[in-house]
Amino acid sequence: MIAEIISIGDELLVGQVVNTNATWMAQQLHEIGIPVRQITAIADNSAVIIAALNEAFAHSDVILVTGGLGPTKDDITKRTLCSYFKTELVFHQPSFENLKKLYAARGWGEISEVNRKQAEVPANCTPLINHLGSAPGMWFEQDGKVLVSLPGVPFEMEGIMEEYILPHLARQDNQRVVAHKTIQTQGIGESYLSELIREWEEELPENIKLAYLPQPGMVRLRLTGYGESKEKILKEIDERISTLQKLIPEQIFGYGNDTLEQVVGRLLKEKHLTLCTAESCTGGFLAHLITSVPGASDYFQGSVIAYSNNVKHAFLTVSEESLREFGAVSEQVVKEMAQGARLRFNTDFAVSVSGIAGPDGGTIEKPVGTVWIAIASKSGVTAKKFMFGEHRGRNIQRASLAALNLLRMKLTVDS
Amino acid sequence: MIAEIISIGDELLVGQVVNTNATWMAQQLHEIGIPVRQITAIADNSAVIIAALNEAFAHSDVILVTGGLGPTKDDITKRTLCSYFKTELVFHQPSFENLKKLYAARGWGEISEVNRKQAEVPANCTPLINHLGSAPGMWFEQDGKVLVSLPGVPFEMEGIMEEYILPHLARQDNQRVVAHKTIQTQGIGESYLSELIREWEEELPENIKLAYLPQPGMVRLRLTGYGESKEKILKEIDERISTLQKLIPEQIFGYGNDTLEQVVGRLLKEKHLTLCTAESCTGGFLAHLITSVPGASDYFQGSVIAYSNNVKHAFLTVSEESLREFGAVSEQVVKEMAQGARLRFNTDFAVSVSGIAGPDGGTIEKPVGTVWIAIASKSGVTAKKFMFGEHRGRNIQRASLAALNLLRMKLTVDS
Numbered sequence: 001m002i003a004e005i006i007s008i009g010d011e012l013l014v015g016q017v018v019n020t021n022a023t024w025m026a027q028q029l030h031e032i033g034i035p036v037r038q039i040t041a042i043a044d045n046s047a048v049i050i051a052a053l054n055e056a057f058a059h060s061d062v063i064l065v066t067g068g069l070g071p072t073k074d075d076i077t078k079r080t081l082c083s084y085f086k087t088e089l090v091f092h093q094p095s096f097e098n099l100k101k102l103y104a105a106r107g108w109g110e111i112s113e114v115n116r117k118q119a120e121v122p123a124n125c126t127p128l129i130n131h132l133g134s135a136p137g138m139w140f141e142q143d144g145k146v147l148v149s150l151p152g153v154p155f156e157m158e159g160i161m162e163e164y165i166l167p168h169l170a171r172q173d174n175q176r177v178v179a180h181k182t183i184q185t186q187g188i189g190e191s192y193l194s195e196l197i198r199e200w201e202e203e204l205p206e207n208i209k210l211a212y213l214p215q216p217g218m219v220r221l222r223l224t225g226y227g228e229s230k231e232k233i234l235k236e237i238d239e240r241i242s243t244l245q246k247l248i249p250e251q252i253f254g255y256g257n258d259t260l261e262q263v264v265g266r267l268l269k270e271k272h273l274t275l276c277t278a279e280s281c282t283g284g285f286l287a288h289l290i291t292s293v294p295g296a297s298d299y300f301q302g303s304v305i306a307y308s309n310n311v312k313h314a315f316l317t318v319s320e321e322s323l324r325e326f327g328a329v330s331e332q333v334v335k336e337m338a339q340g341a342r343l344r345f346n347t348d349f350a351v352s353v354s355g356i357a358g359p360d361g362g363t364i365e366k367p368v369g370t371v372w373i374a375i376a377s378k379s380g381v382t383a384k385k386f387m388f389g390e391h392r393g394r395n396i397q398r399a400s401l402a403a404l405n406l407l408r409m410k411l412t413v414d415s
Numbered sequence: 416m417i418a419e420i421i422s423i424g425d426e427l428l429v430g431q432v433v434n435t436n437a438t439w440m441a442q443q444l445h446e447i448g449i450p451v452r453q454i455t456a457i458a459d460n461s462a463v464i465i466a467a468l469n470e471a472f473a474h475s476d477v478i479l480v481t482g483g484l485g486p487t488k489d490d491i492t493k494r495t496l497c498s499y500f501k502t503e504l505v506f507h508q509p510s511f512e513n514l515k516k517l518y519a520a521r522g523w524g525e526i527s528e529v530n531r532k533q534a535e536v537p538a539n540c541t542p543l544i545n546h547l548g549s550a551p552g553m554w555f556e557q558d559g560k561v562l563v564s565l566p567g568v569p570f571e572m573e574g575i576m577e578e579y580i581l582p583h584l585a586r587q588d589n590q591r592v593v594a595h596k597t598i599q600t601q602g603i604g605e606s607y608l609s610e611l612i613r614e615w616e617e618e619l620p621e622n623i624k625l626a627y628l629p630q631p632g633m634v635r636l637r638l639t640g641y642g643e644s645k646e647k648i649l650k651e652i653d654e655r656i657s658t659l660q661k662l663i664p665e666q667i668f669g670y671g672n673d674t675l676e677q678v679v680g681r682l683l684k685e686k687h688l689t690l691c692t693a694e695s696c697t698g699g700f701l702a703h704l705i706t707s708v709p710g711a712s713d714y715f716q717g718s719v720i721a722y723s724n725n726v727k728h729a730f731l732t733v734s735e736e737s738l739r740e741f742g743a744v745s746e747q748v749v750k751e752m753a754q755g756a757r758l759r760f761n762t763d764f765a766v767s768v769s770g771i772a773g774p775d776g777g778t779i780e781k782p783v784g785t786v787w788i789a790i791a792s793k794s795g796v797t798a799k800k801f802m803f804g805e806h807r808g809r810n811i812q813r814a815s816l817a818a819l820n821l822l823r824m825k826l827t828v829d830s
Contacts, residue, residue, distance in 0.1 A: 012454065013445075013451045013452070014441060014445040014451070015438045015445055017438070018433055018434070018438045019434055019454070023433045023434070024430060027430025030428075030430055035428070037458070037463065038456065038457050038467070040456075041453065041454040042453050042454075043452070048452065051474070180429070189523075190486070191485070191527070191530050192523070194486060194488075209489075210488075212485065212489065213431065214485070222425075222426065224425075224429070283702055283706025283707070284700065284718060284720070285699065285706075287699030287702075288698055288700045288703050290699075291699060291722065292807070292811070294773070294774050294807055295775065296698070297776075301723050302722045302723060302730070303720035303722075304719055304720075305719075308716050308717060310716070310761075311716055311760065315717070346725075359709050361712075387520075387521050389547075390520060390547075391570065392707070393707060396703075
């Protein structure tokens with residue numbers, strides 16, 4: 001069974017609204033093992049809707065349509081479905097009862113003529129009561145294929161999906177089982193990563209597929225398996241992951257929806273350790289990542305953002321000689337920043353970053369993208385140099401993630 | 416001229432990634448007056464890609480394709496385009512030079528055989544150099560129609576769109592005259608804003624349309640006008656904007672793609688003033704916004720992120736009595752934070768934020784979302800209380816933007 005999603009709404013085609021409905025639906029279908037062939041967004045235009053329905057029926061077995069069911073003039077999905085199925089609208093009493101209940105519960109008063117029409121549905125469909133809104137869902141069957149029309153309001157669509165459609169489809173299609181797992185990596189680009197793990201990738205069995213999902217500073221690896229049972233597939237995937245873990249132990253920081261800042265936060269919490277940061281080129285983004293995790297105040301004390309050399313000296317006790325002799329972007333200074341911060345904040349760990357984010361400030365010796373990161377702990381201070389790219393925003397992001405990953409590695413061996 | 420967008424990537428079809436690329440592209444095309452007929456997301460599957468291309472060429476004049484251009488095995492767009500256009504890959508020296516530059520700048524060492532292939536393009540295309548990444552864009556023409564293939568990494572796609580594709584398409588399609596202007600507002604929600612400006616909105620002429628584009632803490636208002644000449648439309652739009660400016664002077668902080676941090680940065684630079692921040696609940700996000708602007712080091716000295724009371728006392732000279740008596744989230748403490756920071760960093764202005772971002776830490780008197788913001792300057796210190804919502808991430812964002820907007824207002828009257 002193959003599914004397809006059609007999202008109807010002018011707002012999607014002018015870039016005013018991101019199509020999160022389709023993403024949610026695809027995720028839900030994926031979880032019950034029904035692959036989605038295509039997601040199509042089109043405007044509230046009858047001819048375009050009919051063309052899309054024809055194409056979708058040619059490709060797929062189940063077509064989920066959202067949007068265009070409201071009471072206003074630009075909502076034309078229902079009329080279009082009537083002409084597509086060569087039928088007409090009929091009044092559906094249970095949907096009208098639902099409408100009355102909704103009006104009563106929300107104190108909306110009389111139901112106008114325009115809104116009464118919301119209880120009308122094409123004669124050939126099975127109406128699906130929408131307990132969270134006024135437009136019913138509609139289930140159509142034709143030549144062994146299914147088309148479902150749903151409101152575009154996210155929680156109404158989700159309600160009808162969860163109540164009727166997902167259970168119904170799962171029952172119809174119980175042969176195919178799919179499971180997947182995501183591996184989070186940091187510090188290595190997609191292409192170099194693919195070379196490092198090429199042999200491992202080539203040895204994957206036919207029923208397990210690998211996808212690379214790159215983001216600035218991170219690459220997620222998604223393994224999708226097909227088989228008889230979810231348990232069996234997940235076991236197979238886990239075996240492959242444990243081999244991978246040995247290949248790139250430094251790069252893998254987590255699984256599923258883990259973020260690096262969550263993983264670091266968990267490690268600090270478990271070990272009852274405290275942290276501070278001292279940032280120059282990352283300008284607060286590292287601290288922002290750390291404090292975006294709820295409960296970060298349990299381990300995070302604070303940060304000094306030392307954008308000028310004066311501040312590095314006054315707040316972090318970096319020596320004026322080091323600043324003069326080596327410059328702010330140097331091993332010496334970044335180490336003094338970490339050590340100074342650790343002492344002044346009185347924490348177990350301190351992470352410091354100093355670099356040239358760009359676009360200005362680069363030299364031949366220290367081009368834009370040069371970043372030094374240091375970590376101080378009771379066992380001393382270590383520093384590492386990175387060469388990132390030319391884009392200010394991404395340099396800030398990559399430097400912050402690299403700093404978190406260095407800290408993560410330190411936390412798993414040290415302390 | 417009608418456009419269509421095809422997004423290629425397995426991750427879109429399993430609901431792992433929201434298709435923000437397509438939304439961005441649709442918005443850009445809409446802004447230069449080219450309507451988007453359809454957005455289609457499909458998997459990295461050759462047969463499905465070819466079917467989608469056939470359908471798109473039947474509907475539309477310009478087809479923008481993203482994704483599947485990476486060096487890994489699952490990226491098959493380039494091969495598929497070759498078989499679609501019945502051509503083969505050829506080596507493109509300028510793309511290889513770009514690749515070499517990229518490798519040199521990032522210190523990635525030797526270019527492997529796999530990565531060298533990134534400089535190969537179908538023989539019938541015009542390659543578009545990708546200055547921000549390794550996969551070039553590709554411009555194809557066939558039977559008077561255009562197909563463009565772009566990398567799926569958002570900033571790389573955006574770079575090539577802005578540098579080549581949007582200007583080129585705008586030049587090809589100059590019959591329809593459309594012009595627009597965006598007004599940036601801060602500090603007022605979409606629905607309250609729409610009430611405030613309802614009369615103004617109702618008086619807009621037929622040929623000028625208003626769209627609300629809400630983001631956390633900000634609402635952009637986009638005015639789109641249609642007419643005979645761009646100059647005439649822009650003149651009409653400007654007249655409407657000057658009326659609006661009188662209605663909501665505090666909320667409007669800029670126009671077009673202005674960000675609040677850029678506007679604040681410009682004001683500081685013009686007036687030769689310096690700034691520091693002292694942050695508690697925003698955890699570095701305020702400093703991050705300020706330092707995301709290139710050249711921020713001209714006016715920004717640094718920040719103390721005082722996540723614990725000890726740090727507020729030790730680094731910002733907040734008195735222990737005030738912390739004890741009023742608590743960290745109070746008018747008294749936030750004022751002392753701003754004054755202490757201003758003295759210690761020796762700047763003209765200091766902005767401080769202290770609040771409860773959530774999800775924990777709220778009380779009946781000070782619920783989650785309570786935030787105090789203070790601004791200190793030579794003319795003294797002022798503070799304002801805000802009540803935001805329950806969502807940690809959005810509270811951090813809204814508090815940081817509110818702080819910047821307070822500073823902006825101060826900078827336009829004070830100093």
